[in-house]
Amino acid sequence: MKYLLSVLLFVSHITANAQQLPLSTVSDMARKLGQLEVLTPAGQEELLRFAGGQPLRLYQGLDKTQLPRQAIFVAEADFLDIIPGQTRIPMATLDSLAAIQQYPWSGHDNQFAEARFLAARFPSRHDLFGFLLHSADYCRSNYDSSDSLTVRLHGWFGPAMAPYMADSPLDLAVNDQTDTPAAQQERTAIYAPYLRWVNLFRQAGFLPETDSAINIYYQNGKNIYGSVSHTNALGELERYITYLDKYPYLKQQQLLCLDSLQQTGLISEATKQQIIARYRPYTLLSSTDILSDCKSAVPLCTATDIQPYDLVPVSHYGEIPVTSIRSFFEQATDKISKQLFPLTATDIRILKAAPNADGLYPYQEQLALSRSAKILSATLRLNGHLYKETIDEKEFESWIRPENLQFLNHYLEDQHDQRRFFFIQPNRFTRYEPLQPDTVFLALLNEAQAKLLQSPYLFDRIEGCYNGSPGDYDYAVYPYQYFDTRTRLNRQQIDSFVALCRQHQLFPQQDTALLQASIREQNPAGYQDALSFSPAWFSSVADLQSLSHRTQEALQRLHARRFVFSADRQPEQVNALRVINEALGKQGSAFRLYQLEGDGESYTDQRYILLKPAAAAALKAFAPGIFAGADSGR
16 A cells, blocks of 8 residues: 555656646746856746746847747657747647648647647746757857847856857767777766756756656766767757656556557456556656566567577678577477467578678678678478578677568468567667666567557557568568458468479479478568569560560570570560560470569569460469469459
């Protein structure tokens, strides 16, 4: 009971802090700012007028229509141009902007709701600090101006604001790979003068006396890098003060999300109360707070489940031991089996790409064109079915990614289970939560639960364990696609298609189960995507010269009769596909060239395949529309 009372008192205190400030409190804050030499008497008076909704003396005798404007961002979407010193945005303006359905205001409902929450509590610390900061920013931006507005604004600020007015960025060169504790300590000392703003405004009442989150954050030199400046420090302080004033609303939204999660069955009432008891002053619930007691979420501890198997490559790829990759798959499936459902991974094999004749791996040749550097793959069996995973090892990144665990969701699809696995990383609502929280979660969710967790008040993004665009991890699908299995071929469709293609010798003579698993891993949206595994497939621009060259290369891969053709003697405007097929026929080739239905992603290259007419007829009968144009069969 005593603990519950303290929680209630804390909630009451923080809610009170977010309410409209009495003018007596504003007056006391203005007086302290004067004592701290942040504001002059003129600045203190103007702050009180602003808080009381009174006209500012700043504009007396000036034509407002002729005054220069200043940009103020609204609801994180776009900005309004307003007169300096007029930073309050009325509720009617917020409502009118929120009603606009076009870019840039559309899609910012949460931000507008938060802005309304703050606007209803004017004046708050957020309002007062923003008023001062934007006014000072205008002064600094127009330091060499002698117009009346700038001169009057300069008269608001005392000597303590001099570092901000004369600000210049300080660049700190930091290399993660060569950084040392001594260098971090040096940067901590360098940054100390910038913390003066936190200490000043805490003394003036803009921060709770016991709040030292920013100070603690910058005691760690790892957090100090890049360009630092007084401008950035005060902007960061403004965001944190805004967060503190929004906190009651943010917490309320979190609690509503928890209620909804309970209604979907992800957590019980008892678990929800345990989660709520974890709230601490001025902090929101983290992924560990919410998911550590959730029976549908499997924790992967960084220290014990990831780091022992992890290696971040610096200048060379392919350094992750294959035994480590095998161990991680065993560890992850074992945890799932113990907590969620029986699951045994057997016959785990790690396949490592061999270098080419020139000693280079394929990824080294393509590195200038693509971020991807896939050189490892893993196969494993679950309940007798073979699954394949590509390990995409990128520079300065861990190989453990949501995409490396998509075999779990393919397994669920095969079991006709409507749930899916999501990879939830530690979330941070401000930058001041502890660095590198030690747990990520594999959460088994239904569609409703996934949509609820995908909330700015819980997790900004939860990542489905899927590789979305074939072979490309940079385009991982988003949650609204995770449950739309209609957009991908399922196991039965792929297996049937492979059997047909085997019958017509479209795929090389390799292990059928591995071929099926390899195609499945790419999540093909259509059968024409699956044909990319055939040596007869290629992509090309549609001009005759390029198409004839790529056709000759494909014939060589098929060990077919050489194709002799010159594009130089052909007219410029010609149906290249028809010309090539006529030449193939005249030379007695058994193959004809077919254009595949496009995927809508390329504006230049088209996809083609060399087929014998019987094979083409079989494909057209199996999948009407697989070919483009006259051969589509539609």
